Amino acid sequence: METSKNAYKIKLGFFVSVGILIFFIIIFFIGANQNLFSSKFKINTNFKNVSGLQVGGQVRFSGISVGTIENIAIINDSTVNVIAIIDNNVKRFIKKDSKASITSEGVIGDKILTISQGSTKSPEVKDGASIKSFEPIxxxxxxxxxxxxxxxxxxxxxxxxxxxxxxxxxxxxxxxxxxDKGMAEDLDRTMTNLRKSSKGLEENMEAAKHNFLLRGYFKKKEREKEKLEKEAKEQAEKSK
Known part of the structure; x- marks a missing residue:
């Protein structure tokens, strides 16, 4: 009888120990995912609409998970404040001019907060600082x-x-x-007459050039044209 009680106590102690061990393992993984066991800092940003972002959601920088959403609070009828806890190891990479945006994991995945890379000349963000944001689409x-x-x-x-x-x-x-065949023929005749008129005009202009009274005028126009071409050529040579 005494032996069976001792065996029961041993089994009970074993199962309790295993349960406690599993509990601590779960706590460890949850803490590691939530950055509870690493040095961290906070930043905040404002949106008009957080578009389904939730507390505990991921924060990503350069495609890497670097923190979690700690709090989401409505400031007024047009502003929602989001506070994020971020691993201190990436603090030096996040700049004052970095911007936050809300994106999705895939097309219909969970909403996450994404922080963009700032300019290299900008100083790094301070703990508790506020950064600008892009409104989600x-x-x-x-x-x-x-x-x-x-x-x-x-x-x-x-x-x-x-x-x-x-x-x-x-x-x-x-x-x-x-x-309409007739209309098409009329249009064809009209185009033919226009071409003849154009040819006649060219012939008249050519005859005018050889006219004694108008010869000086056309020569003047030719000299002006040659002068302009020469100036354009000189300007092109200077710009080379």
Whole structure:
């Protein structure tokens, strides 16, 4: 009887010890994930809309998890303050002109706070300092914009289809022009007359150049043209 009680106590003690060990292991991993056992500092930033960001969410810098969100508080009707706890090892890399933004892990993943790299000339951020932020782009706004663009594209496609159909059926001025043989011939004759008129004008201008009374005028124009070309050439040579 005494032996069975001792065996029971040994088993009970073993299970209790294992349970305590597992408990401490869990606490260790949670603490390591939340940076509870490392030196850390705080920064804060403000947003108009935190877009689903939650306390305990990750803080990333250069794609690496460097801290967690400690607190999210509404300051007023247009400002939400976010406080982040960050590993002190990366403090020297975060600058005063670094900016915070809210992004997602993947397309529909959890929201995280991302800190951008600042300029190398800017001093490093101090503990408790506030940095500027980029407002997050709502996924619903993107979908709404895509929907509007799709609807507009559909309207344009329908209008083009109607226009081409009208042209093919000979409706409208363009349709009549393309399908009416007589109108096409009239347009062809008009273009021929314009070309003849243009040729006649060129011949008249050439004759005017040889006219005694107008010869001096055209020579003056030629000299001015040559002078301008010479000045342009000299200017190009100077700029080389």
């Amino acid at each position: 709502e996924f619903d706004v993107i979908l709404s914009s895509i929907k509007v663009s799709t609807e507009n594209a559909e309207i344009i496609t329908n209008e083009l289809a109607y226009l081409l159909s009208s042209i093919n059926n000979g409706e409208g001025a363009i349709g009549k022009l393309m399908n």
